[in-house]
Every structure is written in C-alpha cells, then in structure tokens.
Amino acid sequence: DVKVTQSSRYLVKRTGEKVFLECVQDMDHENMFWYRQDPGLGLRLIYFSYDVKMKEKGDIPEGYSVSREKKERFSLILESASTNQTSMYLCASTKRGQPQHFGDGTRLSIL
Amino acid sequence: QKEVEQDPGPLSVPEGAIVSLNCTYSNSAFQYFMWYRQYSRKGPELLMYTYSSGNKEDGRFTAQVDKSSKYISLFIRDSQPSDSATYLCAMRNAGGTSYGKLTFGQGTILTVHP
Numbered sequence: 001d002v003k004v005t006q007s008s009r010y011l012v013k014r015t016g017e018k019v020f021l022e023c024v025q026d027m028d029h030e031n032m033f034w035y036r037q038d039p040g041l042g043l044r045l046i047y048f049s050y051d052v053k054m055k056e057k058g059d060i061p062e063g064y065s066v067s068r069e070k071k072e073r074f075s076l077i078l079e080s081a082s083t084n085q086t087s088m089y090l091c092a093s094t095k096r097g098q099p100q101h102f103g104d105g106t107r108l109s110i111l
Numbered sequence: 112q113k114e115v116e117q118d119p120g121p122l123s124v125p126e127g128a129i130v131s132l133n134c135t136y137s138n139s140a141f142q143y144f145m146w147y148r149q150y151s152r153k154g155p156e157l158l159m160y161t162y163s164s165g166n167k168e169d170g171r172f173t174a175q176v177d178k179s180s181k182y183i184s185l186f187i188r189d190s191q192p193s194d195s196a197t198y199l200c201a202m203r204n205a206g207g208t209s210y211g212k213l214t215f216g217q218g219t220i221l222t223v224h225p
Contacts, residue, residue: 004154033212043215047213099145104152105152
C-alpha cells in the first residue's frame, strides 16, 4: 500500500513567519506534488517535482517555494506567510504511468 | 472556461439509490481518467482509474468514459451512508512530459441519508 505522510494535520502560524510543510512517501515515486484546496476552487497545483532537486511551477506558485533533496521527501515553504495562504494543503506522489496517491493533508491557519 | 467542469452539488439521495456523478472536459489530449473520494478532513483516495473510452466496474462502482462527447461518469449502486463524501474527477495527458500532472474537477458533495 502506498503511504504518503504529511508531517502535521493542523498548523497555526502568524503572518510573516516562514512555514515548512513536509511530505514523505515510501514507494520510491519519481513525481511529487503540492496542492492547496479551498472551498469553491477545488485542488490547485502549487509546485511539483519529477526528480531529486528538480521542480516546476504549477498554477499558483506565487508566495511558495519547494525543496526536494531526497527522493522520498518533498517540502513546501511559505517564505512569508500571509492570511490568504490559510488553506488545506495536500501532498501527492506518483510513479510514471500510475495515478497519484495523496496524503491526509495539513490544515494551515495563518493568523 | 475551465478545462474540467463538475457540478459541485450538493447531492442528497436516500440509502439504496443509484447515484450518477459526471464531469465534462474540453482538452481532447486527456487519456487517463480517475475518480477520487474524499471524506471530511482527509485526503482524496483513488476509487477508479481508467484509460480511454469504455466502462470499468469495481463492486458497486462503475466508471464510464465517452471520449467522443468528452464526458465521464461514476455510478454508485445501492448507495450507503458511508458513501457520503466529496467525489473528485481527475484526468491527465498520456505524454511523458506531463509527469503525471492531473487536472481536477471542483468536486461533488454527496450525502446518502438512511
């Protein structure tokens, strides 16, 4: 069974803080993704990575960066958190030709 | 216009009903089609994964793809209260450079009441 683990289920941070969201997968998947999910807007792709140290912008990368130093770990970084980044963040991974598998999400509140 | 359109509902049905969930899309390059189920405060879990046109059945669930009409459906037979969730359709290209990127529908909220 594929396991995608997000380090925190709930997180509360203050505006201006640098925030790190961590995601680990245990299936040796090449591709990893970060989404945010908001009511009425669905899932929107922030960044994805297709190999170690490789990354590409998704549809809404502004205000975010990512890091992939090891194949199993993909980090999302909010450089200076703002209230409009309050959201549910979902990590997913996939092997080439296979569907994506998701973690349980991190519900992030920025106060 | 969005690439994938999905009626957000909400949809409320009695237990035992047949549920039909649908998505339309505009990108003819989409080749792989998925349905995910998402319970409240959880991540999406894969329900069905199909390639190109046709039907696929798994227990009470049937996924249908009509590429000529750019229309996909998920049918749930004998619906149960435990089927109450948000259902997301998703699709992607076949090309290698897509890296498995998905385009999602907005999701349909389904409630099955006893």
